[in-house]
Amino acid sequence: MRFVQNPQTAWRVLEGHAFVVPEGGAGVVELDEVGTFIWQLITSECSLDDVVEHICAEFEVEPDRAREDCVAFVRDLGGRGLLVIREDAL
């Protein structure tokens, strides 16, 4: 799986949390600290492994747990149209 920010989103980090506006304007999403970290990583296309590795280096978390959370994050934001996901790169 490879993914990247949807280039049509607008976003801004405020006090450590990213606020992301989808292209349609409605349903602004606020990300927590880890979500903001991931969001800032994926300004260019990344693989799931890339992101998990960075999360484990930055936060005290086991790789399996990081992967699980990262997949959930990608599914959630992807479902909201905030990410461009390439499943064929699994």
Add this chain to the structure above:
Amino acid sequence: MSRWYEIGGLRLRVDGEVFERDLLAERYHPFEATEGPADLRVEIHPVPGFQNRAVAEGRAGDDPYVLRDGVWTIHRLDYEATLVGPGHLRARTDGTLGALNGLLRHLLVWALHERKGLLLHAAGIRVGAGIRALAGPSGAGKTTACRHAPSWAMVLGDEHLVVLPRDDGLWAWGTPIVGELARPGNPAGGPLQSIDFIEHAHDNVRTALDIRETARRLIGCTVFYPFGRDRNALALEACASTAARVAAYRLRARGDGSFWELFAPPDHAGVPG
């Protein structure tokens, strides 16, 4: 026929007829301005009984904003408007005040975001020289708060408030667009003292908010239109910069107006009915 209005320091020119003349005169009269250059312009081509077919027949779908050849078209049931230039809408409408208000909202949002300003879902109240914003979605208690406003509080409106940064700080103004209060807005403006995010409660409690919580709530109470990524980024920036510059509170308020004692100027005591 052309008319000029001033809203939040922005000059609006309206060309064309609105059928609900009495209502227009009542609601927009306080905002009338002298003829001259305008920041915003609406050209109205009224069609009696107009209904936007694309909307009525469901063809506009979930995306009533269409960008074609660099030009935005807005589809609503009561109008079809094209953004023919910066701050300039040309619209076929049913000629009602509601349609004019809708067009004005779009123009204000377009112009305000460029100026790092916002169109807030908020009641505006002037206390002394300063403006208090009571922000919240429909049903939060804005109109009720206005109905119970004491004599020392001048109501600017119960629906929308223009917020704009100036060299001397944030300012706020009333608009002609009003909600269930159903009486004309007040064009007065002044330094924005605070934004209170109002909610119904059984007690009156005012709690200060940090910048992030203020931004989160501001985003929820700001009028957004989907004119693309760059415009959304401007709106987000305006929310963030406003959140950093204004004192903001969560306001739990009883519906009887007794919360007004929290805002009373020092030389007033008691709460009017």
